[in-house]
Amino acid sequence: MTREQLWDIIxxxxxxxxxxxxxxxxxxxxxxxxxxxxxxxxxxxxxxxxAALILAxxxxxxxxxxxxxxxxxxxxxxxxxxxxxxxxxxxxxxxPEENTSGVTLLSAINxxxxxxxxxxxxxxxxxxxxxxxxxxxFSINGGQTWxxxxxxxxxxxxxxxxxxxxxxxxxxGTDGKQPGEEITVLFNINGSLDLGSLVVKITDPDTRLxxxxxxxxxxxxxxxxxxxxxxxxxxxxxxxxxxETEDAAYFYSDHSSDSEADAKLRQDNIxxxxxxxxxxxxxxxxYFADGSSCxxxxxxxxxxxxxxxxxxxxxxxxxxxxxxxxxxxMNGQTYKIx
Amino acid sequence: xxxxxxxxxxxxxSEQAIEELDRKYGAAVRKTAANILRxxxxxxxxxxxxxxxxxxxxxxxxxxxxxxYVCRIARNLASVKYRSxxxxxxxxxxxxxxxxxxxxIPSTVDVESELEAKxxxxxxxxxxxxxxxxxxxxxxxxxxYADSVxxxxxxxxxxxxxxxxxxxxxxxxxxxxxxxxxxLE
Numbered sequence: 001m002t003r004e005q006l007w008d009i010i011x012x013x014x015x016x017x018x019x020x021x022x023x024x025x026x027x028x029x030x031x032x033x034x035x036x037x038x039x040x041x042x043x044x045x046x047x048x049x050x051a052a053l054i055l056a057x058x059x060x061x062x063x064x065x066x067x068x069x070x071x072x073x074x075x076x077x078x079x080x081x082x083x084x085x086x087x088x089x090x091x092x093x094x095x096p097e098e099n100t101s102g103v104t105l106l107s108a109i110n111x112x113x114x115x116x117x118x119x120x121x122x123x124x125x126x127x128x129x130x131x132x133x134x135x136x137x138f139s140i141n142g143g144q145t146w147x148x149x150x151x152x153x154x155x156x157x158x159x160x161x162x163x164x165x166x167x168x169x170x171x172x173g174t175d176g177k178q179p180g181e182e183i184t185v186l187f188n189i190n191g192s193l194d195l196g197s198l199v200v201k202i203t204d205p206d207t208r209l210x211x212x213x214x215x216x217x218x219x220x221x222x223x224x225x226x227x228x229x230x231x232x233x234x235x236x237x238x239x240x241x242x243x244e245t246e247d248a249a250y251f252y253s254d255h256s257s258d259s260e261a262d263a264k265l266r267q268d269n270i271x272x273x274x275x276x277x278x279x280x281x282x283x284x285x286x287y288f289a290d291g292s293s294c295x296x297x298x299x300x301x302x303x304x305x306x307x308x309x310x311x312x313x314x315x316x317x318x319x320x321x322x323x324x325x326x327x328x329x330m331n332g333q334t335y336k337i338x
Numbered sequence: 339x340x341x342x343x344x345x346x347x348x349x350x351x352s353e354q355a356i357e358e359l360d361r362k363y364g365a366a367v368r369k370t371a372a373n374i375l376r377x378x379x380x381x382x383x384x385x386x387x388x389x390x391x392x393x394x395x396x397x398x399x400x401x402x403x404x405x406x407y408v409c410r411i412a413r414n415l416a417s418v419k420y421r422s423x424x425x426x427x428x429x430x431x432x433x434x435x436x437x438x439x440x441x442x443i444p445s446t447v448d449v450e451s452e453l454e455a456k457x458x459x460x461x462x463x464x465x466x467x468x469x470x471x472x473x474x475x476x477x478x479x480x481x482x483y484a485d486s487v488x489x490x491x492x493x494x495x496x497x498x499x500x501x502x503x504x505x506x507x508x509x510x511x512x513x514x515x516x517x518x519x520x521x522l523e
Contacts, residue, residue, distance in 0.1 A: 003436040005455065006443055007417060010481050012459035015406035017466050021478035022366060022405050024493045025471075114343055134400075145349050148400045150342070171342045260378045268489075270365055275493070301339065301362050 023298065024275070068163045069095035069104050069120055076107060076118065076318075087319035089206035089236020099163040103187050103198045106167070109319055110179070110205040112235045116171045117200055118152060121187060123164035128189050136168045136195075139186045146191060179204045206236035208322040213336040221276040222269045223247050229330075232337075233310075234286075234322040239296070241281070243309045247273075252304045277302075281313045283331060288324040341404040348396040356389050363405055367412045373484035374416040374432045384419060388412040413482070435484045438505070442513040443522070458521060465515045469508065476501055477508050 066074070073092055092107045104120040121136050128135040134148035149168035152158045158167045170185060177183070181202045187195040209231065216229040225246055233240040250266070251273050258266060281296040288294075299311040328335045339358050347355035364385065371384040391411045401407035420432065443458070466474050472494060479485040479493070487505070491498040516522045 003440055004417070004421060006439045007436060009443070009455055009458045010439060010462065011410070011413060011417075012456070012462075013466060013478070013482060014463050015401075015403040015410075017463075017474065017478050018406040018409060018482060019403040020471075021475050021483065022409070024475060026494075111340070114340065134402075145397075147346070147349060150402075171340070171346075173343060173346060258378070260376075263378050263381075264372070271369075271489075271493070274365075 023278075025298070067095075067097050068099050068122075068160050068165045069106060070097065071160075072118075072120060072167050073106050086321045086324075087206070087236060088204065088321055088323075090319040091203050099165065102196050103185075105198055105200060108200060108203050109237055110174065110203045111171075111237050112205040112207060113174060114171050115174050115183070115200075115202055116169060117185070117198075118167065118169050119149075119187075119198065120165050120167050121149075121189075121195060122166070124159070124166040124189060125164060126161070129159060129166070134168075135190050136166060137188050137191055138170050140172050141184050142186070146188070149187075174202055177202050206319075206322050208234045208325070210234055210325065210337040212328065213338065216330055216335060218280065220245060220247055220273070222272050223250075232328075234320075234325060236319045236322060238312050238314050239286075240310045240312050241299075243311070244307050245309055246307060248304050248307050248309050252302070252309070277311055280330070281311070285329040286315075286320070286325050287327045287329060287334070288321070289326050290324070293329075294320055344404060345396060345400060348393065356393065359389065359392060359404075359408065360385075363408050366405060367408055370409045370412045370483055371416040373486075374413070374420050380419060381416075384412060384416045387415050391415065409483070432484055435481060438509060439481055442509040443516065458516070461516055461519050461521055462512070464519075465512055468515070469511075473504060473508050476504055480505055 073095065077092075090107065090109045093105050095104055095106060099122070101122045104122075106118045106120060108115065108117045110116075124135060134151050136149040136151075137146040138149050139146045149170045152167040152169050159165070172183070172185075179202050182199050183202065184197050184199050186197045189195060210233075211231040212229065218227045218229065219225075220227050223246075227247075228244045229241060230244055231242045233242070251270055278298040281299060285293045285295050295316040297314040297316055299313040302309050302311040304310070325337060328337060339362065341362075344355055344358045344362065347358060367385050367388050368381055371381045371388075375381050375384060388408060388411045392408055399407070466477065469477065475494065476490050479490045480487070485493075487501050488498050490496075491501045494501075513522070
């Protein structure tokens with residue numbers, strides 16, 4: 001075997017390992033390895049459903065006396081840490097007690113720029129699942145483009161064999177659309193079996209712009225210049241941090257004209273910067289009026305305007321009630337917000 | 339922007355899709371290419387070819403993991419470019435990675451058919467599932483992304499020497515695993 005063949009063999013490892021290694025996550029360190037016998041394609045978790053929404057269904061056995069629709073809603077509340085907390089951005093719908101065929105809307109969340117809905121689809125057979133990992137297709141407002149709906153979790157947790165029901169997540173952009181506006185979503189299975197349509201209203205995004213009682217001044221790990229947290233745009237599903245730094249252009253501007261050495265140095269510095277940012281997010285908590293708190297996960301991306309860097313950072317749960325946030329704890333210090 | 343939104347932009351054939359993809363994963367793609375190719379121009383060319391590759395394949399593709407999808411294209415294009423450059427200078431990093439890999443899958447192993455190569459890939463996948471998170475992270479960063487040992491050490495806030503030892507042990511385990519699976523003589 002040539003070295004190139006060897007390289008290609010390693011090149012064919014599963015997507016989930018590549019995505020997992022894209023960024024180091026110290027929280028994963030203590031987890032035990034998943035030991036399995038044979039890894040089939042169908043067995044793969046829909047890893048890339050973005051950290052923002054991997055539906056860990058099946059956390060608790062709710063099945064006794066509960067239809068599949070209510071069971072899924074209960075599982076989502078639990079897996080998203082939403083039990084006992086209100087979050088206006090997350091809307092749950094009345095569902096039939098009994099199992100039904102067709103499409104049943106379970107819940108929705110407006111991400112501010114996009115709308116996500118979670119639905120149960122039935123009947124989906126084992127054969128449908130065997131054909132593709134994501135057999136449910138959808139299109140918006142009669143459009144000709146059909147997309148695959150993301151299966152909510154892996155096959156074992158998202159599929160209920162008894163009722164032949166699959167739980168899926170659908171997301172579409174809301175630019176130019178107003179809350180309350182109706183969107184028709186068409187569904188089919190594997191591009192052929194028509195499942196009918198669903199009319200959903202764009203839900204309200206829950207947003208609040210907050211300032212800190214005093215700006216938090218941090219130190220850029222690369223340049224050692226100040227990085228000042230001046231506030232946050234709290235959205236129902238994520239917070240957009242507002243960081244002022246003189247180094248914004250260095251990290252985020254186009255640098256294709258760099259020499260090879262400069263490009264390498266800048267690339268290394270960007271990695272340091274991004275990792276440092278994620279450390280700051282993970283070391284920060286939001287406190288609510290009732291004394292409870294929530295943490296942050298890493299950030300997805302940042303938008304930049306001059307010296308203002310705005311990382312979009314997910315909460316450790318699907319959604320929060322932004323009106324109830326009263327303070328921020330960072331590096332052991334608490335800051336009131338207004 | 340979330341991956342799903344970016345993919346939607348590709349489906350709408352909006353050129354903004356490339357901008358958003360570059361903004362979100364440009365650094366990861368450039369790093370993947372730069373670990374294999376030495377010249378900045380080659381890296382940029384490879385990056386642009388990656389965007390073109392994504393543009394030409396989505397739709398109909400609808401990847402579950404966008405970052406894996408783009409980095410995989412970048413890795414393939416970069417290694418093809420590296421191999422096709424007959425006047426190439428040896429890239430210490432990339433060649434070192436290949437040398438290390440050859441320790442656990444010796445060159446005496448014959449993979450004449452695509453099926454045999456697939457079997458080996460599947461075995462490597464199963465092996466990775468037996469590893470703890472950090473060992474797997476180090477392995478994938480080293481042998482898929484071709485990171486240097488010091489880069490891996492920096493990412494996990496560790497020590498280069500320890501990472502080297504860790505990788506050595508993982509390679510040994512892989513060798514034993516493949517032997518037990520009957521894939522090596």
